[in-house]
Amino acid sequence: MNAKKTIKDIDVKGKRVFCRVDFNVPMEDGNVTDDTRIRAAVQTVNYLAEQGAKVILASHLGRPKGEVNKDFRLTAVGERLAELIGKDVKKLDSSIGEEVENAVSTMDEGDIILLENVRFHAGEEKNDADLAKKFAALADIFVNDAFGAAHRAHASTAGIAEFIPGVSGFLLEKELDVLGKALSDPERPFTAIIGGAKVKDKIGVIDNLLDNVDNLLIGGGLSYTFTKAQGYETGNSLVEEDKIELAQSFIQKAKEKNVNLYLPVDAVVADAFSAEANVQTVKIDSIQDGWMGLDIGPETAALYADVIKKSKLVIWNGPMGVFEMEQFAAGTKQVAEAMAETEGYTVIGGGDSAAAVEKFHVADKMDHVSTGGGASLEFMEGKELPGVTVLQDK
Ligand SMILES: Nc1ncnc2c1ncn2[C@@H]1O[C@H](COP(=O)(O)OP(=O)(O)O)[C@@H](O)[C@H]1O
Ligand SMILES: O=C(OP(=O)(O)O)[C@H](O)COP(=O)(O)O
Numbered sequence: 531m532n533a534k535k536t537i538k539d540i541d542v543k544g545k546r547v548f549c550r551v552d553f554n555v556p557m558e559d560g561n562v563t564d565d566t567r568i569r570a571a572v573q574t575v576n577y578l579a580e581q582g583a584k585v586i587l588a589s590h591l592g593r594p595k596g597e598v599n600k601d602f603r604l605t606a607v608g609e610r611l612a613e614l615i616g617k618d619v620k621k622l623d624s625s626i627g628e629e630v631e632n633a634v635s636t637m638d639e640g641d642i643i644l645l646e647n648v649r650f651h652a653g654e655e656k657n658d659a660d661l662a663k664k665f666a667a668l669a670d671i672f673v674n675d676a677f678g679a680a681h682r683a684h685a686s687t688a689g690i691a692e693f694i695p696g697v698s699g700f701l702l703e704k705e706l707d708v709l710g711k712a713l714s715d716p717e718r719p720f721t722a723i724i725g726g727a728k729v730k731d732k733i734g735v736i737d738n739l740l741d742n743v744d745n746l747l748i749g750g751g752l753s754y755t756f757t758k759a760q761g762y763e764t765g766n767s768l769v770e771e772d773k774i775e776l777a778q779s780f781i782q783k784a785k786e787k788n789v790n791l792y793l794p795v796d797a798v799v800a801d802a803f804s805a806e807a808n809v810q811t812v813k814i815d816s817i818q819d820g821w822m823g824l825d826i827g828p829e830t831a832a833l834y835a836d837v838i839k840k841s842k843l844v845i846w847n848g849p850m851g852v853f854e855m856e857q858f859a860a861g862t863k864q865v866a867e868a869m870a871e872t873e874g875y876t877v878i879g880g881g882d883s884a885a886a887v888e889k890f891h892v893a894d895k896m897d898h899v900s901t902g903g904g905a906s907l908e909f910m911e912g913k914e915l916p917g918v919t920v921l922q923d924k
Contacts, residue, residue, distance in 0.1 A: 534921040535697040537574065537673055542583035544639055548669035549578060549699065550686050550917075552678035552901060553589035553607045556854075556885050560601075562610045564885035566893075567678060570901045572614055574675045574699035575642065579617065582639035586668055587611075588625060588648050588686050590679065596652030608644040619644050625651065625686075626664040634668050648686045655684050662689030675699025677706075678881065678902040680917030681909075691920035698921055701901065706909070706918065708898045712877055713910055717842035718744055721874075723834070723865065724907075725750025726848025726882060729770045731904050733777070738911040740783050745790045745841065747834045749826045749850035749861060756781070756793050757823075762815045765799065766822040792834065796827025798851065798858055805855040825851025826861035835868035844869060845910065847879040847903045849886050863890050870895035879906035 551571040556563045578585045594602040608621035618641075622630055625645035633643055648654045653661030662685040666672070672690050674680065679687050680702065690696070698706075722743045724732055729752050739746055748756055754767035759777035784791035794814050799821040800807035811827050812818075826834070831850070838844055846869060850861035869876045870892035878887055878896050880903025887893040900906045909915060 533924045534703075534918060535924050536703050537577060537697055537699055539924065540671065540697055542578055542581045542671065545583050545671050546586060546634060546637070546669040547578055547583040547671045547673050548586050548588060548665055548690060548694070549574065549673040550676045550679070550690075551575075551587055551589050552676035553604060553611075554591050554678060554881060555607060556881060557591075557606065560606055562606050564881075564888055565610050565614070566884045566888060566899065567881060567901050568607065568611050569614060570701050571675055571699070574673070574701060575611070576615055577700065578673070579640045579642055584634070584637040584639060585642045586634060587642065587644045588665065589676065590649040590654070590686075591647045592649070594647060594649050596649065596655070598650045602647050602649070604644060604647050611644065617642060622646055626661070630668060648684075651685075653685055655682070657683050657685050657689045659689060659692070661685040663693055665690045666693035669694060672696040673699050674917050674921060675701045676917065677702045677900070678905055680902065680915040681905040681913070683916035687917040688920045696921045698918070702918070705900055705902060705906070709877065709900065709906055709909055712843065712875060712898070716742070717875060719841045720843045721745040721747065721837055721841040721845075723747040723749065723838070723844065723846040724848055725752055725850050726880065726903070727751040727768065728848070728904065729755060729768065729773065732848065732907065733770070733773050735907040735911055736780050737783070740780065740787055740789050743789060745792065745837050746784065747792045747837060749794060749830070749834070749865070750848050752848065753794050753826070754823055757814055757817070760793065763817055763819070764823065765817045765819055767817065768822070790837075792837065794826045794830040795833065796829045797823035798825035798827055798861070800824050800857070803852070805857060807857070809857050824855075825858040828860070831861045831864040835864055838865065838868040838874075839872045841872060841874040843875045844872060845877045845879065845906075847883055847907055849882055853886050853889065862886050866890045866892050877906070879903045
């Protein structure tokens with residue numbers, strides 16, 4: 531991938547800048563529970579404002595499926611950003627239309643506006659040209675600093691650059707630099723840990739990882755599709771039925787490639803997806819009807835911790851369990867602590883994984899906490915990231 535122009539390479543003074551950030555942060559009861567991604571954007575936002583740009587920030591939050599949904603408004607995010615930068619952030623209730631055009635037309639140099647969730651428009655995820663054109667009409671320059679969403683070809687991450695010139699922000703530049711260096715000639719043993727709940731997004735990544743890594747550890751919601759592929763029952767656990775065969779083929783490929791593929795040997799199961807559920811620890815071949823796996827078991831966690839501590843490079847994306855609930859947090863905590871202890875170079879990717887290492891107070895022990903989960907995985911696979919491809923070459 532060619533080096534891309536950054537905000538340092540252009541003059542932004544007096545210009546209207548449409549700056550796409552990834553403020554898709556974990557929320558609970560309308561409050562931001564982890565502000566890692568907001569803090570990660572501060573450098574770019576401050577720089578643009580200090581240079582005298584008119585800063586128009588845009589982000590998605592969650593997956594509201596193209597409709598306005600009050601649970602996915604960016605209001606609390608804007609408030610948190612304002613606290614962090616110590617400047618006013620004018621939060622709007624829409625991302626296109628008259629309110630937005632009027633607000634932009636009265637901006638002074640250094641002013642900051644935060645648009646409403648761009649995914650309230652169905653055209654965003656469809657990369658609709660009309661919507662992209664409307665975003666572009668608000669600004670003179672497109673700055674992409676949304677590394678976490680750079681693997682999405684959406685109207686505000688990619689389409690917009692068809693109409694106005696695009697450059698990268700500091701966060702996007704740093705992520706590409708650090709991840710690129712770690713992976714260009716990986717230190718070995720090289721271990722990848724994949725978990726979380728976005729099974730469809732992540733399972734495909736495994737194919738390419740099997741060409742590169744020495745050890746692959748699978749946990750989280752993703753692991754039960756593999757459990758099923760091993761021929762065991764999974765009760766009510768998260769399983770993508772149409773990916774079972776693919777999981778079987780990965781088990782085979784790992785053998786052929788001499789990759790150590792580690793799958794859970796035990797699980798913490800519950801009779802409901804709830805912090806108050808009844809819970810027990812079972813061997814992986816003994817998940818009963820009516821129970822669901824919500825964390826890796828202690829034997830699995832110990833095994834994974836041991837592999838991590840012996841690795842020279844470890845990348846981790848996706849929690850090992852529903853760590854937000856105390857009863858299902860132990861597996862993720864143990865993996866996080868092993869990551870903190872290993873002498874190997876450690877990279878964490880993903881909004882929830884970053885939140886997990888924050889929660890367990892080990893974020894500062896990691897070599898790099900990436901703001902992108904899917905994005906860092908796709909980058910590691912060597913895939914082009916649409917949000918990067920559209921930017922101007924140096
Ligand atoms: N066994 C499981 N069943 C259901 N959800 C799970 C399970 N394990 C982890 N999760 C959930 O996965 C979510 C994170 O998944 P994902 O978005 O893929 O990770 P990231 O944001 O780090 O890329 C967490 O909110 C966690 O509660
Ligand atoms: O949280 C994100 O990705 P991640 O869970 O892979 O880290 C990004 O904001 C992208 O969100 P999306 O996966 O709904 O497109």
